[in-house]
Amino acid sequence: MVMKKSGKDIEQISPVVPARNVTGLNAETLTREVTWFVNVVNKKLMDFFPAEKLHLNNDAERPEIVSSSGGTTKFADVAMPDLSNDHSVYSDFVSYYKLNADERLLLVLALIPYIQPHLLDAFFSVNKSMGRGYTEFGGVKGSRHSGFIPTIETALFLLGGNDLSYRFKLYSLFEPDHIFFAHNILQLDQGGATEPFYCSIINVTDEYVDFFTTGNLRKPQFSPDFPxxxxxxxxxxxxxxxxxxxxxxxxxxxxxxxxxxxxxxxxxxxxxxxxxxxxxxxxxxxxxxxxxxxxxxxxxxxxxxxxxxxxxxxxxxxxxxxxxxxxxxxxxxxxxxxxxxxxxxxxxxxxxxxxxxxxxxxxxxxxxxxxxxxxxxxxxxxxxxxxxxxxxxxxxxxxxxxxQKPQSRERLRIWNAGFSPECTPPDSEQMQQIAHQHELSGGSIMNVIQYASLMALNRNDKKIMVEDIILGIKKEFKKEGKTM
Structure with a gap:
């Protein structure tokens, strides 16, 4: 079950469709995937929690996930959606990595808080015999996000239930070398060191949320979390x-x-x-x-x-x-x-x-x-x-x-290419002499060009004066502790 495939870079998995419809295709594919997820989870809830155990009088009180269309999804065996004819970013990703049903359900579970968070509200159901939520559901409530945030325990309940043998096999989904974590698609927030590992929150990384929804990659912002x-x-x-x-x-x-x-x-x-x-x-x-x-x-x-x-x-x-x-x-x-x-x-x-x-x-x-x-x-x-x-x-x-510092030939190229086409630099013979006589780095030459250009603008003139260039060179030498 562990996937060690060295997959494509994220930029290389892209839809083979015009850019105009990428978002629409992603929405259609994810709607199908979420609907499948809803039906699978409702089946799990009905099978795992009979009415006697929950002390419920009828099916209407049974915990259910609301479908994306707003109604209630009744128990049904729904086949995993065939994405082979889709051309969305999400379907390309699923196809390329050959994700199995467990992996797809895990990925959708992690995505739902970002795209349709209300669908997980059923997991807030109260165990009446205990007066609190069901331990089996796992999950947490965020400090600002009012919806249900899934944990590994949530995924294990949905995919393995009480079948310990299968649950142990599912552990491989959360290994560092699985594609989800090796490629930074999912992240785990393990919380306190004394908490069980399987209480870790499952998050989809920001770039993959964007990737699966809009088809674009969010550029990370400079911050203490990304220095x-x-x-x-x-x-x-x-x-x-x-x-x-x-x-x-x-x-x-x-x-x-x-x-x-x-x-x-x-x-x-x-x-x-x-x-x-x-x-x-x-x-x-x-x-x-x-x-x-x-x-x-x-x-x-x-x-x-x-x-x-x-x-x-x-x-x-x-x-x-x-x-x-x-x-x-x-x-x-x-x-x-x-x-x-x-x-x-x-x-x-x-x-x-x-x-x-x-x-x-x-x-x-x-x-x-x-x-x-x-x-x-x-x-x-x-x-x-x-x-x-x-x-x-x-x-x-x-x-x-x-x-190394540019030699005379390289310095002349930098001088000639550095001035704006809007101005008139000194003639080629003068520039050749300046490049030959003054040993400057490329960065220093550009500083001199900026200084001389500003002086020309200050005179309301487009002609670059040799005198300003020489004065700019003196300024650069002085910064380095040198003299002309």
Whole structure:
């Protein structure tokens, strides 16, 4: 029953229909699925709780789930809906992962609080002999959500009832390697450590709620629960200016993004090599490390997220790992590019153990090593100094790319491409002389271009003055503690 299939990334499971009708198709499919669920549960309620046990006088008082149409669904044997001819996101998902009846019922149970929460109100029924709800139903009432929130116990009751042998088989549905949890489709809120595991609340993750209903993926918001920001740019790959050797190294990453999945699956190399691709970008500030990461994502329509280390690194033992796990868990099976800027804060060299702090710091690095190895996507570590990164990480890197300061030829390309088409920069001979004489990083050149352009706008003029460029260069040198 455990599904270990390494499935498609969530973006790859999409309906083969015009975008105009995706939501309508999803609604139709989920309506059929929910109706089937309602009938199955009412059968379970009628079979499991005869009138004598509930002290009910007639069927009208028997706990029942209200159908989505608003009426009452009477007991009936209803076959599992055939979704083979549907073309909704939900049916594509069910078909691709070959979900069986138990898995589909579990998924619908977890979805109902998000799409039709009133359907679970029957589980609030009171056991008259005890004066409280039925233990068998499990579930909890949320602090703000007034409806019934299912737990694992709810699912076990619906799928296995009192058949202990079958209930024990159902435990595999909640293992970490089941597709629902391995791909972060469902999450468990285990509550207090002293509570039984099967009291854990079952939640559908936000992105899959959106995916199954609207067909869209909600971009995670930057918050303490997701300490990463999505990076974008209006530039294109052709705008990237680096030396030939650096571009050759970047080509390896570009080729992996294009063919890595084929290498792993079609060529069967997943048995021999680690998943994903890990790279270290090192070099002076402003040499294009961040821009390159963003452009790699844009080239293949992949989201790039920069991890905010100020919200990740914690002085409290174990908190850094927990904060990072939130990001890795969200990112799994979405092909995101994870970018760790100023990675020295996380991936610095291990120290000899002289006290407990050193011990736990080394444990953090050990956790990161394992998490990096397991992540199936592209991870980029950026550092100003390569030597600051622990050797244990460098041994696990697929590529180490040095971003050196641009030479005269690269500087001229950045100068020529940097100005707005609305302005008139100095002539080519003057720009060639500026590029040759002044050693600046790409980021510093763009700062100078911004300064000179603002000065031109302030004069109500479109002509860029050489004097303003030189003054801007002096400002950049002063920031670095240099003089012209």
């Amino acid at each position: 990463a920001k999505r990076l974008t740019t209006g530039m294109e790959w052709s705008d990237l200016v680096v030396d030939d050797y650096t571009m050759q190294q970047l080509d390896e990453i570009r080729i992996w993004l294009q063919h890595g999945e084929t290498l792993q699956t079609d060529w069967g190399m997943n048995k021999k090599i680690k998943p994903g691709f890990k790279a270290l970008f090192h070099g002076s500030p402003g040499t294009g490390k961040t821009l390159t990461a963003i452009l790699l994502g844009k080239l293949f329509n992949l989201d790039v997220y920069r991890i905010d280390l100020s919200m990740v690194v914690s002085k409290y033992i174990g908190e850094t790992e927990k904060n990072l796990e939130k990001v890795f868990k969200k990112a799994e099976n979405k092909r995101w590019i994870l970018f760790f800027d100023e990675a020295d804060a996380l991936f610095s060299k291990r120290t000899s153990i002289s006290d407990s702090n050193d011990k736990y710091a080394n444990q953090e690095i050990a956790y990161l090593l394992q998490r990096l190895e397991d992540y199936p996507g592209l991870v980029i570590l950026a550092s100003n100094m390569r030597n600051n990164v622990d050797e244990a990480f460098t041994r696990r890197l697929n590529s180490i790319v040095h971003f």
